[in-house]
Amino acid sequence: MELDGTGLTCAQVHEVAHGGARVTIGSPDRARTAWLAAQQLTGPVYGQTTGVGANKDVDVDEGGLDLLRSHAGGAGPLVSEERARAMLVVRLNQLLAGGSGIDPRILPVLAEAINSGHTPPIRTYGAIGTGDLTALATTALCLLGEKEWQGPHYPLASGDALPFISSGAATLADAALAVHAITALFEAAIEVAVRSFLAVEASPEPFAQAVQLGEGQAHVASRLRAVLQASGARVQDPYGYRAFARVHGAAIEVARRAGQVVETDMNAAAENPLIADGLAWHNGNFHAAGVALALDSLRAAVAQTAQLSAARLATLMEPAYTGRLPFLAGKPGGSGAMILEYVAQDALAELRHLATPVTTGTAVISRGTEDHASFATQAARYALRCVEPLEIVLACELVAATEDLGADRPLDGDLDMARRLLRAESP
Incomplete structure (x- = not known):
């Protein structure tokens, strides 16, 4: 199943989550274009040169990884592997759509995690329909090696932190499965x-x-x-x-x-x-x-x-x-x-x-x-x-x-x- 940021369906999310379908990556050009543009930005950029939430007016310097650590705070039982895998599929597809500014080298790493059957330990509670910050921050810490999992590792840069977690991918995954x-x-x-x-x-x-x-x-x-x-x-x-x-x-x-x-x-x-x-x-x-x-x-x-x-x-x-x-x-x-x-x-x-x-x-x-x-x-x-x-x-x-x-x-x-x-x- 090729993901390109444009054609993902609810049925395909189900096929990967429950049926073991493998994914491949289509053209990363849109993601690469956004990443290159992000390197040239000047002035205040939310979550990059500023804090987040009420700290939006506070200047920060290289605080992205701390953002991941502070937001990986979900609670309750772990969601099923199928739901976690569905989240990875949705987020990978969204990143391929371009616009996040994340380093496109993360894309094949996420595909490897999906195809190897490894899922992050995502907790049930921690979002209210304005972004799945706890689920995606937990996933990012797994990639960094700061949370235990059997999947691949990747050295996310500070500037990749908010672009990785600024998404409702876990909610959309549940919605697609339902x-x-x-x-x-x-x-x-x-x-x-x-x-x-x-x-x-x-x-x-x-x-x-x-x-x-x-x-x-x-x-x-x-x-x-x-x-x-x-x-x-x-x-x-x-x-x-x-x-x-x-x-x-x-x-x-x-x-x-x-x-x-x-x-x-x-x-x-x-x-x-x-x-x-x-x-x-x-x-x-x-x-x-x-x-x-x-x-x-x-x-x-x-x-x-x-x-x-x-x-x-x-x-x-x-x-x-x-x-x-x-x-x-x-x-x-x-x-x-x-x-x-x-x-x-x-x-x-x-x-x-x-x-x-x-x-x-x-x-x-x-x-x-x-x-x-x-x-x-x-x-x-x-x-x-x-x-x-x-x-x-x-x-x-x-x-x-x-x-x-x-x-x-x-x-x-x-x-x-x-x-x-x-x-x-x-x-």
Whole structure:
């Protein structure tokens, strides 16, 4: 997979993080141009000739490495190797986009770390959506040999310190992994819903071409039209069936938009200062407000999709819809699939909690000089946490819609198998 600073996708981040795909480096010309320009700068340059944050007006001399040491202060458990590897991929791609002013000799070193499978020990807590300073400072100290890791070393210069850490790469990496996984589950959810439609002989009438209003809705409806046959069972089904294309189509559109927002930032030189046209442009493009808003919407869409899945699961417990015994039991009075509703509602409760928007909060730090925060870091972290409970809700529906349960028995193995099937159906 060649990285060139322009075409990195959420799916590619997933492939490197989870699939072991290797990376190569495209042309470093833009990074080299910015580095050469940075050597010629005169006057105050934030983080180079000045301190950072509230120390922006304080002149400093060769204080960059101290900046790394002071900012490598995260807390909590280490993030997974997959998430740390994804961060390295995103940051390498951003540096290839040019604009940081960093020495381009760091680029193959980062590629070596990715391809050798070595990841820095990044802590969970330490960012609020205005730059992943703790994660990237920790990574820089690993490269310098001041923190233990098995990856390559590189003697970062003082002037490379802020250019290396001025990024939201860890947040974007989490966001890319979450968008990819949730998008895949949204597609798998259509196949799960088809099983429920067939099980209750739901009407295909809501999916006629004449009814469709939007791109996402039309996509879902076309998938259902391809497998459902005309049925005269009911004039109108519950919303879990009748409104499925409308609701789930909207969720798919939200996921597509979230992917576009994340990929835009992964392929942008959102550096502060940005080295361009021979000058240092001080700016706030590290602020991830757009990502936070997109991921707030995505988590709300996840909750809506799961709610409709749980609603269809409820109809599968009803003889009026299935023509079978209550709870799909094998004999009168049996519990059958009853427990699946408890499991699904537990997971759904988790999703409702995770859907709470982060963008309604803010923070004022560094003696008031940084007076707003996007909390995109939290939005991405919560989006990643949505993957498991969404998969569980869909697995509950899948088990109820497709299996002949017969005699009462434990269903945990069935749910595990259903979750594996959902992953297999995901691209």
